[in-house]
Amino acid sequence: MLDPVTPAGRLGLAALRRDPRHAVVALDYDGTLAPIVSRPEEAVPQVGTVEVLTALAGRVGRIALVTGRPADVVVALAGLAPVPGLVVLGQYGVQRWQAGSLAEQPPAPGLAEARRALPSLLDEPGVQVEDKGLSLVVHTRQADDPVGALARLHPVLSALAARTGLQLTPGRLVLELRPRGYDKGRALRTLVDGSSAVLFAGDDLGDLAAFDTVDALREEGTEGLLVCSDSEEAPEALRSRADLVVPGPPGVVQLLNDLAGEL
Template sequence: MNLPEPTTPAGQEGLRALLAEPRRAVIGLDFDGTLAPIVADPEKAFAHPEAVPALAALAPKVASVAVITGRPAAVAVRNGGFARVPGLEHLTVLGHYGAERWDAATGEVTAPAPHPGVAAVRAELPELLAGTGAWLEEKGGRAVAVHTRRADDPQSAFEALQGPLADLAARNGLIVEPGRLVLELRPPGMDKGVALQKHAREVSARSVLFAGDDLGDLPAFSAVDDLRAAGTPGLLVCSGSDEVTELRKRADLVVDGPAGVVGLLRALAERLG
């Protein structure tokens, strides 16, 4: 399988560094839209059927593979099919933007206590969402997400809810994270960029690849830029989407959705022997 070539000099340098010293490379991956297709019901968003075999082939050849997601870690593990897979013993899932951590070696999730603002906004949301066509996704008591994909006019519902949800979040010490027809209310202080940088430091990474598809992945893209500026080469991959163009503009390499991400992972594993 041919390994796709980044289109930018920085991305080309990042790929060269990864291939030259894979045992010091971190592979960071979003889940929804990157490893799993976007679907109307997030509970039915399962990893691409070839994702786990591709990850199992690649993971033993690099320093770390980290799935960094806004989902609860346990949900990503379940929907990804990551538990007890030979080859994935060193996989890490950083859930809730890094607030939760699941390690394949132990099968355990570690996390701080939930922010009290999450329960407060959860109590108010049913009344606020009544008649909008939006629906609520629970995220283990650590965040809540409002989806408009099922509304009669998903984009109009999304835009109409942004202001009220921002006010509700602010009153309860939370922030709103917009995504692909979803608005997530969660505690401040953690994002995918913070999680990626912390994980890269933990394993003394000398190169970093991050693949994402949505606005919540932009902090991770910025983290890779910061690592590059500090001397750690990086590769930014966009799991292509017509709904979000910001990542595509900043990426070193654009692939065709989760199938393209899986193809990239397989090609990397093959190149590394």
């Protein structure tokens, strides 16, 4: 499993093995540590997730989750509170959870208006809104034609985002209205400070920003290892940039177990 296909990935893994105490291991949640399910509140982690994160926590400098979901929701859902030193950056870095306490930015000014306007714009059966408090997510997975519904809603929600000063971010059968200026790349950067290496694993378009940050860190002298949690829905843009492609959350947990066993 620990066999990067790129020279840069091999450098990243070597740096991680050489100096794990100064390495960062940062992971997306949905689709990476938990299988994608129709109802997000049922996205329980892959078996062995808590155990392997705990094992890694004692071996690497920083273990973190970087997720689009509310940080406290993921911690509760996945039972992550006991993982020593774990940091969870939620809602693309708008929130930071650590040792049981949650810090977050105030809501974006246009969010209340977007929340009011949204219901009247969604007229297809099965299209659902998830209110994350600091962002709004439109899900089309339950619509009769999920891909078509997503395509029809994109321009409508783009216009709403422009009007309310929010950013529209697409994902796996979702469109998210969220504060501008936050993404997983910026979030990941807050975890890195003189680090020897950074491992980042993700499965979706929102993870590309973190891939960009790892590429930038490489230029600055911190090695990186980019992992794609693969599935039929995984974007080619992510898969093609990864140093390692593993089969979904079971593959990610196996990879982390292999790594923990070596460090």
